[in-house]
Amino acid sequence: MVSRVIPVDPFDLTIFGGTGDLARRKILPGLYRRFRSGQMPEDSRIIGAARSDLDDNQYRDEVRAALKEFVDRDRLDDASLEGFLDLIRYVSIDAMGDAGWKELKAHVRPDHISAFYFSVAPSLFGPLAERLHAYGMADQSTRIVVEKPFGRDLESARELNRTLAEHFDETQIYRIDHYLGKETVQNLMALRFGNVLFEPLWNSQYVDHIQITVAETVGVGGRGGYYDRSGAMRDMVQNHLMQLLCLIAMEPPSQFDPDAVRDEKLKAIRALDPVKPDSIVRGQYTGKGSTPSYLEDVEAEESNTESFIALKVNISNWRWAGTPIYLRTGKRLKARQSEIAVVFKDAPHSIFGAEAGRHRNILTIRLQPNEGMTLGVTIKEPGPGGMRLIDVPLDMTFAEALGAENDQVTDAYERLVMDVIRGNQTLFMRGDEVEAAWAWTDPIIESWDSTDRKPFPYEPGSSGPEESAMMLHRENRRWREIRE
Structure with missing residues (x-):
């Protein structure tokens, strides 16, 4: 049976925590597989953002190593790998301060779909949302992806919802549960x-x-x-x-x-x-x-x-x-x-x-x-x-x-990230559902x-x-x- 792949529109995806375990094991390998299948336009950008002091090439080396470790060998061909690495950028950023935010804004193109993956601790969700807003990267077309745990009880979940709602509409917030992508x-x-x-x-x-x-x-x-x-x-x-x-x-x-x-x-x-x-x-x-x-x-x-x-x-x-x-x-x-x-x-x-x-x-x-x-x-x-x-x-x-x-x-993460780019929230939790x-x-x-x-x-x-x-x-x- 031949797979029918429908390409998405060009996008800029920023992964906060881009050097972390989740990015290395799931997010980046999933994106690579979508690129290899022809679903990801070559005009897209994947921007790793973390505290580590790296340049683009050093980060690409880390991404290459992650893909070789977590992608099946029969799906890791040189042409696809190098083409995918061409999409990779990196910004050293301080989630709690101002360092790196102007550099990140320079990478995010206003005429492309813009998504930000919060692959970080929940305590950083609020500061990240606030700085995206302060540096002019949080308009009506912006989408944010937040990982669990979304709170540890009802009170903390409500507080997180209120914090994100100060800067983003509910239609822009994608609370990801990878089980729903299976x-x-x-x-x-x-x-x-x-x-x-x-x-x-x-x-x-x-x-x-x-x-x-x-x-x-x-x-x-x-x-x-x-x-x-x-x-x-x-x-x-x-x-x-x-x-x-x-x-x-x-x-x-x-x-x-x-x-x-x-x-x-x-x-x-x-x-x-x-x-x-x-x-x-x-x-x-x-x-x-x-x-x-x-x-x-x-x-x-x-x-x-x-x-x-x-x-x-x-x-x-x-x-x-x-x-x-x-x-x-x-x-x-x-x-x-x-x-x-x-x-x-x-x-x-x-x-x-x-x-x-x-x-x-x-x-x-x-x-x-x-x-x-x-x-x-x-x-x-x-x-x-x-x-x-x-x-x-x-x-x-x-x-x-x-x-x-x-x-x-396909892997759950690659399917769900592509749904974020499409703007489809069906497989993501809504705030009142979490509460x-x-x-x-x-x-x-x-x-x-x-x-x-x-x-x-x-x-x-x-x-x-x-x-x-x-x-x-x-x-x-x-x-x-x-x-x-």
Whole structure:
């Protein structure tokens, strides 16, 4: 299948934090792949901005090294690499002062789309926005991209929103969550709203429950200082898992329009019930062999911060009343796996008798690894011997079905950055959406902060604490296996 690439208009993209880890690992490699595919005009500019004292050529050397490390070799040809590096500029800048801002303004062309990526700590969002405005780079066509964490509670999120709103309209602010850029997440909307097959079944009458799992094999590593102040609830549930929940649970928007989609996501968040204490399990990984414990990773003698959390969530609306949604995420688990599983109810009556066993249809949406979808269906086992039933998967892995060699399956960051250039906010969070998510999250965090109850321990390489499994067993359900 041949990929159809639609070029964007020429643009100037400034990456504040252009020498940082996110720029090196994700943003710059994603931009290179879009350039190589023909989507990025050669009249565009990518401007790295950071405190390091570098010139253009020195920064290009850093970009070249990053691309060689984080781009597949078969996509790194000399002609494309050199052409991409020709777009690169660099400005040494002080986010809290005045150094470098006049030089940056000289690089930003008024007749081009102008976007600024805030790949920096949230404490710098306000100063950057203020200086862009003060130096005449914040007009109505300007777009800014802000990374998580967008606040650590409702109050700080509101303050950040107010600060950015002093200099930019909501239509200019792109709050990025890379999970929304994944091919499978977008296909979830296509699956629900582009096919007559599933939407009539997408409700509590036919769905028994839904599981959303984001499992990681890595520990907190070099992020120990940040992570121990945040934990899995703030780091993953409030943003990534909340966005997945919204796309699963929201009502059909009237059209595929940024505000229409985000209006429905906001309604889903506001319909969430408070979570009861017995519907929350928090965990913290221990050490095992050469694998350090959470406390060793964060260099602390003790900590009540969770590296794992599982929750049972209910939505009070006509579509989902009575159908629980289980959320689970953690570090140092058995495998790296992100998936959404829609578990349909049993058939109301089995004509095959009890000996046929229990069979359920499960729609599994894989986010990583191997993005794709699997629908489990029940069929007769081939061969003689009577009507024996087995479950088989109808599998579609996007890289195989669409042809990854044609750049059809793109990285989340490259897709989202191109959406910024197009001015399409559909896959970005709106300010009131962020605040609604914190308004639901804050009471949960406050409920355990008010006690000294520690997270349950769990071994690295496991599926989390046993108490998480017991939470589902009490309701005659079980987590889907995290597969190695």
